[in-house]
Amino acid sequence: MPGTVLLLAASPLGRGRLVDAAGVLPVLAAVAPAVLSGTDTANVVELADPLEPQAVLTRLRAAAAAPGPLTVYLTGQLHLDRRQRLPHLALARTTPATVRYTGLPWHWIREELRLRSAADTALVVDLHADAETWQYLAERPLDSGRTVSVYGRVAPPRSGRRGLAEPSYMKAVATLLRSGHRPPLAHLHEQALARTTDGGPTHDLVLSGPGGHPAAPAYRLPPPVPSAADPHPGAAPAAGAPRAHAAAPAGLAVMDSRTPPASTAATAEPRIPRPAPAPAHPAAADPHGDISAAVRDGRHGDADALAARYEEAAVRAHGAASDEALHWAEVRADLAMFAGDTVRSCEGWLRVAGVRLTAGQPADAPAVEAAVDRAHHQWGRIEDAARARELGPALAELRLRVPGRRQGALENVQRHLRQLQAR
Numbered sequence: 001m002p003g004t005v006l007l008l009a010a011s012p013l014g015r016g017r018l019v020d021a022a023g024v025l026p027v028l029a030a031v032a033p034a035v036l037s038g039t040d041t042a043n044v045v046e047l048a049d050p051l052e053p054q055a056v057l058t059r060l061r062a063a064a065a066a067p068g069p070l071t072v073y074l075t076g077q078l079h080l081d082r083r084q085r086l087p088h089l090a091l092a093r094t095t096p097a098t099v100r101y102t103g104l105p106w107h108w109i110r111e112e113l114r115l116r117s118a119a120d121t122a123l124v125v126d127l128h129a130d131a132e133t134w135q136y137l138a139e140r141p142l143d144s145g146r147t148v149s150v151y152g153r154v155a156p157p158r159s160g161r162r163g164l165a166e167p168s169y170m171k172a173v174a175t176l177l178r179s180g181h182r183p184p185l186a187h188l189h190e191q192a193l194a195r196t197t198d199g200g201p202t203h204d205l206v207l208s209g210p211g212g213h214p215a216a217p218a219y220r221l222p223p224p225v226p227s228a229a230d231p232h233p234g235a236a237p238a239a240g241a242p243r244a245h246a247a248a249p250a251g252l253a254v255m256d257s258r259t260p261p262a263s264t265a266a267t268a269e270p271r272i273p274r275p276a277p278a279p280a281h282p283a284a285a286d287p288h289g290d291i292s293a294a295v296r297d298g299r300h301g302d303a304d305a306l307a308a309r310y311e312e313a314a315v316r317a318h319g320a321a322s323d324e325a326l327h328w329a330e331v332r333a334d335l336a337m338f339a340g341d342t343v344r345s346c347e348g349w350l351r352v353a354g355v356r357l358t359a360g361q362p363a364d365a366p367a368v369e370a371a372v373d374r375a376h377h378q379w380g381r382i383e384d385a386a387r388a389r390e391l392g393p394a395l396a397e398l399r400l401r402v403p404g405r406r407q408g409a410l411e412n413v414q415r416h417l418r419q420l421q422a423r
Contacts (some may be wrong), residue, residue, distance in 0.1 A: 001035030001068040005044040006059065009167075010076040010104075012094045013049070019128040019165040022048045027174035028073060038182040039069055049092045053104045056091070057112070064112045065338075067296045069120040070108075075167045077128040078154070079103060079135055086365060087133060096399040101405060107366045110145040114327075115334055117289030118149050122185055125152035126170035137205060144209070147288050149210065151189040153196075153204040155203065168196045169204075187203075291331070300339035307331045321359040326352060326367075333374065342381045343391070349375035350394055355404065363402045372402040376409060380416065385423050392417040 007028050009021040025048055045063065050056050063070055078087045081100035088103030089356070095102070113121055123144055124217040129137060134156050144150045153169050172192040182188065189208060196202070287306055294303035311328035318324045333348030353371035361368050372395075379395050382388040396417060399410040 001039070001041040003034075003039035003069040003071065005029065005033060005036045005042050006063045006070070006072045006074075007036075007044065007046045008050075008056065008072065008074045008076070010046055010056075010089055010091050012051055012077075012090050013092050013241065016095055016151060017164060018077045018130065019075070019155075019167055019168060022079070024075050024126070024167045024170045024174060027178075031174060031177045032180065032272055035177050035182050036073070037069060037071055038185075051092045052238070053091060053102065056104050057108055058241070060109065060112050064116060064121075069122075070113075070116065071122045071124065073124045073170065073173070074152075075126045075170045077130070078106070078133045078142075079130055080133050081105075082416050084366070085136065086366065087136065089127075105366065106142065106144075107370075110143060110148075111370055113148045114145050115295075115331060116147050117286065117292055119289055120146055121147060122149045124170070124173060124185070124189075125150065125154075126167045126173075127152065127154045128165050128167075128385075129154055129156060131157045137216040142205075146286075149185060150207045150209040151185050152207050153193070153202075154207070155204050156241055162270065169193070172196050178213070285291060291335070295335065295338050300335065304332055304335045304339070308333060321355050326355060329355075330371070336391075337378060342378045343387050346375050346378035346391055346395075349378060350391065350398065353398055357398075357401065368402055369404050372398050373404055373406075373409075376413065379413075385420050389420045392420060 007025060009023075009025050011017045011019055011021040025046060028036070029046065032217045034040055036042060036044060043066070045059055047056060047059060058378075059224070060072075063072070063328045074089070077090050079090050079094065079096065079099045080086060081103065082097070083086055083100055087106040088099050089106060089109075090099070090103050093102045109123075113123075127142075133152075137154060142154065155165060155169075159167055167280065170191055172195040173188060174364070175195075176191055183191070186208070193202075287310060291306055306336060307328055311325060311332060314322060314324035314328055329348060329352050333345050333352060336342075336345035336348055349371050353368055353375060356368045356371060357363065358363070375395055375398070379388060379391055382391070392413065396410070396413045399413050402411055
């Protein structure tokens with residue numbers, strides 16, 4: 001089965017640029033697609049300094065939905081938005097004042113990959129942080145979800161240095177891959193780190209998470225130094241680097257070309273963790289791979305039945321408003337979308353949003369906004385006018401409480417509902 005590769009390099013234009021992210025793309029583009037993917041054949045998509053977060057989201061969503069292994073090579077810089085203090089990948093038009101609207105929220109990446117399996121989904125990242133984001137990462141790990149393997153580094157601010165930073169880790173990865181062979185990503189990661197640091201210490205935050213259900217933090221600093229006091233060797237940063245706490249755990253069009261698309265430590269908002277699921281059988285392995293395989297085979301009923309078992313087990317063990325139960329409710333809403341059942345998908349997302357709000361989560365929490373946005377999207381695709389009219393008022397009520405990031409969302413619901421009622 002062919003693999004899918006997404007090459008994403010993004011940084012702001014002008015004075016806010018910290019790293020020459022797009023400078024690494026020519027080196028990566030010189031690598032054969034099959035080598036980038038680690039499969040016999042692969043489809044590759046490049047995004048160089050994209051302008052709109054929605055355009056990136058569309059490409060990411062399509063890549064996540066493609067069958068077969070997925071590798072995302074991501075180079076760029078991280079900033080916090082001023083409202084929620086959450087990390088965003090800066091895009092070409094991002095400024096400090098517009099991060100929330102012009103950057104790509106990092107939790108979007110986690111959300112889009114949550115139905116995949118860490119066995120065939122990988123993020124290879126070379127990220128640079130400003131001082132504010134670096135301080136944020138001292139207290140909260142960069143949560144990419146439990147359904148993806150993550151390898152790379154986050155570089156600290158360049159104190160007292162002029163000019164742009166180099167994406168040296170990603171360039172080392174690309175140079176190693178130009179040999180024509182892709183070793184296991186964990187080995188490729190170690191080799192790239194060795195080239196980047198010349199074998200010496202580093203103040204970077206090093207990400208090396210094999211996915212699945214990690215028992216240890218995804219951050220570590222090479223070389224690992226085991227000690228009796230540290231049950232997870234290599235998980236602690238070197239002196240001067242932020243200390244990462246335990247990471248919170250955590251599709252079908254195929255892109256077929258290399259052509260880019262046309263077109264201060266404040267109190268942080270509560271972060272919605274992506275917990276390990278409550279399995280129907282305690283010894284069961286991560287079911288996300290089996291669910292994804294069932295979707296790819298068109299066995300949508302089997303996929304939903306498996307997810308329903310996990311949801312029921314989570315509800316019994318933790319309650320309907322628990323993160324474990326809500327995760328599986330979200331999975332089932334997505335499965336309904338893949339099955340083409342827009343009504344059931346919309347209803348699922350409406351329920352998730354309602355439960356989160358009733359549980360006291362703020363209206364601008366990422367998980368709440370995502371649930372309402374997805375309900376809105378699915379509602380707009382319902383072909384049965386009668387069912388759309390039934391669900392419209394509930395969505396409009398939610399939109400009053402959760403306007404989301406895109407201007408005019410409430411007006412869009414109200415206008416479409418008037419059109420439906422006029423039929």
